[in-house]
Amino acid sequence: MNVSFRIDFAGPFVSVQDRGRPGFMRYGVTESGPMDRTAFGILRRALEGPETFRALEISPGGVVLSCCSGQLTAGVVGGDFDIRIDGARQPAWSVFALSAGQKLSIRPGPSGSWCYLGFAGQIEGPEWLGSGSVHLASGLCGRALTAGDVLNVARARPRPDLHAAFPIPDFAVLDGTVRVVIGPQQNHFAPEALRALTTEPFQVTPEYDRMGMRLKGVPLVPCDALSIPSEALVRGSVQVPGHGDPLILLADHQTTGGYPKVATVITADIDRVAQARPEDRIRFRAVSPGDAVLATRAAHRAAERFMDDLSGWRGSLAERLSRTNLISGAVTGGAD
Amino acid sequence: MTPLAQPVGDCGVILRLGDHISPDIHADVVAMQTAVTAAGLPGVTELVPSYTALFIGYDPLITDYETLSASLSALTPEPAALKAPAVREVPVCYDAELAPDLAEVAERTGQSTEAVINTHMSGDYMIYMYGFAPGYAYMGGVPKGLRLPRKQTPVRDVPGGTVCIAGPQSLVTTMTLPTGWWRLGRSPFRFLRTGDGGDAFPLAVGDHVRFRRISRAEYERRREGKGGA
Numbered sequence: 001m002n003v004s005f006r007i008d009f010a011g012p013f014v015s016v017q018d019r020g021r022p023g024f025m026r027y028g029v030t031e032s033g034p035m036d037r038t039a040f041g042i043l044r045r046a047l048e049g050p051e052t053f054r055a056l057e058i059s060p061g062g063v064v065l066s067c068c069s070g071q072l073t074a075g076v077v078g079g080d081f082d083i084r085i086d087g088a089r090q091p092a093w094s095v096f097a098l099s100a101g102q103k104l105s106i107r108p109g110p111s112g113s114w115c116y117l118g119f120a121g122q123i124e125g126p127e128w129l130g131s132g133s134v135h136l137a138s139g140l141c142g143r144a145l146t147a148g149d150v151l152n153v154a155r156a157r158p159r160p161d162l163h164a165a166f167p168i169p170d171f172a173v174l175d176g177t178v179r180v181v182i183g184p185q186q187n188h189f190a191p192e193a194l195r196a197l198t199t200e201p202f203q204v205t206p207e208y209d210r211m212g213m214r215l216k217g218v219p220l221v222p223c224d225a226l227s228i229p230s231e232a233l234v235r236g237s238v239q240v241p242g243h244g245d246p247l248i249l250l251a252d253h254q255t256t257g258g259y260p261k262v263a264t265v266i267t268a269d270i271d272r273v274a275q276a277r278p279e280d281r282i283r284f285r286a287v288s289p290g291d292a293v294l295a296t297r298a299a300h301r302a303a304e305r306f307m308d309d310l311s312g313w314r315g316s317l318a319e320r321l322s323r324t325n326l327i328s329g330a331v332t333g334g335a336d
Numbered sequence: 337m338t339p340l341a342q343p344v345g346d347c348g349v350i351l352r353l354g355d356h357i358s359p360d361i362h363a364d365v366v367a368m369q370t371a372v373t374a375a376g377l378p379g380v381t382e383l384v385p386s387y388t389a390l391f392i393g394y395d396p397l398i399t400d401y402e403t404l405s406a407s408l409s410a411l412t413p414e415p416a417a418l419k420a421p422a423v424r425e426v427p428v429c430y431d432a433e434l435a436p437d438l439a440e441v442a443e444r445t446g447q448s449t450e451a452v453i454n455t456h457m458s459g460d461y462m463i464y465m466y467g468f469a470p471g472y473a474y475m476g477g478v479p480k481g482l483r484l485p486r487k488q489t490p491v492r493d494v495p496g497g498t499v500c501i502a503g504p505q506s507l508v509t510t511m512t513l514p515t516g517w518w519r520l521g522r523s524p525f526r527f528l529r530t531g532d533g534g535d536a537f538p539l540a541v542g543d544h545v546r547f548r549r550i551s552r553a554e555y556e557r558r559r560e561g562k563g564g565a
Contacts, residue, residue, distance in 0.1 A: 022381055022382065023381065023382060024470075025382045025384045025391075025393070026382065026383055026384050026385065026466060026541065027466045027470065027471060027528075027536070027537040028466035028467055028468060028469055028470045028471055028472045028473075029470045029471075129536060135470075137469070138469055138470055138511055139511075140470060140511070180345070181343050181344075181345045181346060183342055183343065183344075184342040184343065184344050184350050229355075229356070229357050229386065229387035229388050229389075230386055230387065230465065230467055230474075231350065231384075231386040231387070231388070231389045231391065232344075232348075232350070232382075232384035232386060232389070232391030232393075234344055234345060234347060234348055234391075234393065236345050236347075237344075237345075254467065254468055254469075255384065255466070255467055255468075256384070256386055256465060256466075256467030256468065257467075261344075264343075264344050264345030264346075264348075265345065266345055266346045267345065267346050267347055267396055268346075289343035289345070289346055289400070289401035289402075290400060290401065290402060292345060292346035292396070293346045293396045293400040293401065295346075296346050296396045296397070297396065297397060300397055
């Protein structure tokens with residue numbers, strides 16, 4: 001079955017994303033993909049999506065869409081957004097039914113900047129270099145959604161067995177500390193600037209999109225910024241142009257740049273950083289590359305454990321209670 | 337020189353082979369890239385050559401900085417000079433309408449527009465790196481008499497196919513974007529094509545480019561024949 005949605009309203013930067021297109025940075029093509037890859041991965045598992053699963057990435061601008069035909073199962077994961085179906089509040093991380101005539105609104109809630117909306121079924125859209133991720137800056141694989149657009153979901157189906165409400169795990173929430181590996185161009189900064197990076201607080205500014213996030217704090221002015229030949233950047237690079245405000249590069253970052261990189265946010269923390277909002281404060285903490293890899297592997301295991309337990313949150317409260325009672329009943333029975 | 341390895345977060349190693357832009361240093365970058373590709377090291381996800389460095393991206397769930405940098409330091413790259421470089425001819429139409437900055441470049445470099453065109457065509461260009469946007473190949477090799485600093489203010493909405501220069505570099509744009517470089521002409525040759533994988537990018541870092549002049553009529557004809565050039 002094909003189910004279509006009409007976009008009644010969309011804030012800026014609302015786009016279709018899949019796992020991204022790695023391997024083409026050498027040709028100037030950035031990886032793209034979700035700003036919060038962890039949240040996206042959880043949504044995919046919650047909906048039992050394929051490797052090529054696509055979701056709608058919703059920015060702090062929010063989105064309102066109307067289901068025009070049929071019925072299907074939908075899910076939202078990421079940040080702590082205000083989710084409503086025909087005005088009725090829905091848990092921020094949940095899987096639920098939608099049918100023709102219903103209106104789903106996703107607006108910023110208490111925290112978070114990016115939320116993912118996916119379906120049992122696949123969102124239709126163009127593909128480029130093996131990925132359906134929209135690259136906003138080039139327009140090479142679709143564009144941001146705007147009011148009046150139609151979103152089609154192919155092979156859409158109701159999957160009531162997947163319906164659930166999940167708690168927001170601690171690992172998804174930024175606690176204010178962001179781990180970085182210093183460098184690779186720390187030698188372009190004075191010792192005071194390097195010290196300030198890990199001792200002074202920085203604030204997220206409204207200059208924030210899929211390419212990166214500008215921070216404000218003690219200026220980290222590089223010593224000889226103009227003499228560096230361009231080289232590769234990564235998601236997480238903390239680049240400092242002449243103005244001295246650090247920029248954390250994110251999903252749609254340019255592949256190369258000539259401004260010095262003072263540090264690199266580790267993979268374990270980059271998704272939480274992307275969920276920060278303007279005015280949030282962060283402090284950087286330096287770790288070794290070895291410890292960074294260990295932290296990233298630990299974070300990956302924590303997310304895997306959470307995903308392995310998703311089925312425990314499925315069903316209505318009554319169903320979950322009866323499941324629990326059956327298990328505890330069996331245990332009690334065994335003890336008797 | 338011995339490459340200097342530095343960690344890039346928990347997902348990359350950057351190998352620096354020099355600190356200034358030169359064909360020799362870049363040849364070492366390309367040779368190192370060839371060696372890393374041939375080694376097939378586990379966990380490697382991206383290889384990005386640039387002017388003086390090679391970036392090696394890795395999956396932190398598969399490998400780590402210590403393991404990868406040890407493997408990299410054990411590699412012995414073959415000098416790139418042993419291999420004849422690929423040379424591609426890129427047609428350019430220097431028609432005034434398609435070359436909005438030609439007259440100003442002539443004025444600023446104190447020569448006729450014909451002399452600017454001939455000087456631009458006389459250069460032996462080489463792709464040092466891709467960057468900025470998909471398919472943007474940064475080529476070095478602009479002859480000395482044409483080297484101008486980039487403009488103070490970028491021009492908006494410069495169309496794809498624009499052949500432009502700034503300092504020692506030349507570039508053929510692939511999409512409509514702003515640029516502060518000087519626009520000398522337009523090419524029907526596509527550095528970025530439809531299709532997947534390598535087919536999308538016909539030229540590789542290290543390839544040489546020669547510009548060849550074509551008429552407006554030939555430009556229009558080749559531009560319409562969707563097959564690139």
